[in-house]
Amino acid sequence: MLQNMKSVLIGMTEEGIDEPSSALAYGLSLAQKAGAHATIQAASLKVVMGNTFVSNVASGLVAAHNRRLRHLADAVAEKARGDAAAAGVAASVETPQLSYPQLVETFIAQARVHDISVLDAETATVNADRGLIEGLLFESGRPLLVVPPGFDSFRHHRVLVAWDASARAVRAVNDAMDILKAAASVELLAIGTEKELAHEVPGAELAPHLVRHGVNVSVKNLVAGPEGIAGTLREQASLIDADLIVMGAFNHSRVREWVLGGVTQSLLEDCKVPLFMSY
Structure with missing residues (x-):
């Protein structure tokens, strides 16, 4: 597995x-x-x-x-x-x-x-x-x-992948490939503005690659809600009862002061689902 x-x-x-x-x-x-x-x-x-x-x-x-x-x-x-x-x-x-x-x-x-x-x-x-x-x-x-507190057993039945086509997201997906292949279902989620989503289908280019690896994947695009990308990720994870969120971590700091990017920071401070992160 x-x-x-x-x-x-x-x-x-x-x-x-x-x-x-x-x-x-x-x-x-x-x-x-x-x-x-x-x-x-x-x-x-x-x-x-x-x-x-x-x-x-x-x-x-x-x-x-x-x-x-x-x-x-x-x-x-x-x-x-x-x-x-x-x-x-x-x-x-x-x-x-x-x-x-x-x-x-x-x-x-x-x-x-x-x-x-x-x-x-x-x-x-x-x-x-x-x-x-x-x-x-x-x-x-x-x-x-x-x-986060309350998780005493590793589960990966349903996995949510936060996808933004960045190098860090690519690395996270690759690092988590064994987990994704063993999951019953994987949702590839891209979050953007209405304008961004009107001109492209984020995740569509990655889905065939995952299917070739034997991943049972679906693609979903959502417009960011009032609480931003992190809030939308939390909401979707709760909606599908995700066991795990896979995502690339992001660091906005140019001077290596260990300042986490906004989405990563927000999820680390408030997420009810384990986070699998790569950088």
Whole structure:
């Protein structure tokens, strides 16, 4: 079914914030269905004192905080080992404690030697997980699955492809080809203005290519609604009860300041469906 997927990286970061995580269960489910090996990074974020003249009290508090995060990450890792064994998934589990730049760098390096990465969705704009999402999208050269809360099983019965004929959308479709071929139905959705859609049929040129790959695909064009392209995508995903949205990520920043494009940013902040993204 997913014969070309042999290695899955599942990333979790312990920041001492009590947030639900779906990445582990979802990633293990994906690895199980693909017969893939899972690498689980249960990392904890290390607080580093920048001032050498801090008091002993402050230094002790930081050390205690780092120890607490490490213990929390160790507990997550132990659960991950048990869950992987129960699912019959061959897995390796790592529990590094790293400063924020080191953490992002380590995840990117790991992602480059895996077929796909799985992270939790993160609505906060300033958060370790958000930095990881952006880093993996723009630096790893590999696709990324971002999982919102409540998804503990990988499903791909109905897949929605956001299509704008860009190089990034092409890459996303190619990266997701095994998933698209295994889906019961794939809807290729192009969203534009009435003027744009009056002169062309976006997606029509891609559909024959997908059919030749054995994808059960249909093409749909929609005029963007009041909430824009992201809102229209969310609405259509809900309408067809999509299990997954496949899309190319877009970065508007010219100076590499990790500023996500509007549609990508909006979907990461509010999407009830897992996102398969490539850049």
